[in-house]
């Protein structure tokens with residue numbers, strides 16, 4: 001693979017970052033994942049807007065313009081021959097030359113790293129036909145989940161717990177309410193209404209979430225933004241998650257209980273279809 005580091009395109013085994021990089025020492029960095037279908041980038045502007053917001057929240061300068069990022073995304077897709085897959089982008093606070101809790105002086109160059117992941121047939125994941133099974137896990141992450149930081153240890157632990165229990169993912173629960181999945185936003189459908197947690201510091205403001213809710217409203221579906229419990233989810237007609245890499249993924253079982261008929265429901269299936277169709281149209 002060819003990867004990107006601070007303006008250079010390098011073979012992956014020649015790309016390096018300092019041991020003092022604050023991304024490495026302090027998880028002081030943010031990231032984005034953009035999906036690629038037919039060689040084109042989905043929801044690119046949305047991901048760039050969220051990147052800027054994450055950087056602003058951490059008082060980190062954005063070293064590149066949106067156009068620079070677009071050029072780099074396209075260059076990596078072309079150089080690596082990606083038809084379907086993902087582009088990972090990470091911006092960390094860079095290398096102050098030593099370890100210190102205080103941020104380095106202004107002018108310290110942020111480190112920008114990008115790489116691709118090839119996923120042939122990404123839009124035709126067989127799991128979309130059968131759905132995911134999930135378990136609930138207490139949400140022990142920090143209080144600013146709206147910032148897309150590279151501090152992903154707790155979601156990794158929750159994913160490992162899900163795997164150990166033989167299922168696909170975990171839904172995180174705080175004060176009795178579902179926050180989100182390990183790397184996706186969570187939804188239920190009841191009586192035709194699509195219910196998903198409202199935006200706050202408690203969850204990541206998913207770019208796919210924003211698009212799916214917009215398409216749902218345009219299709220005259222009822223959307224309710226509020227939190228819900230695992231009990232309510234188990235009693236729902238349908239459940240699903242959204243993310244840049246899973247698009248709209250049905251959830252058919254929660255903590256061993258089937259959701260609805262325990263099969264992929266019509267609302268999740270329809271939203272997946274609409275999302276893929278519309279986001280391909282606006283891909284760049």
Ligand code: PLP
Nearest residue numbers: 183184185204206207208243244
């Ligand atoms: N929630 C969390 C915790 C995530 O890590 C992600 C994506 O990685 C999402 C939600 C979904 O966000 P998006 O739709 O922008 O990919």
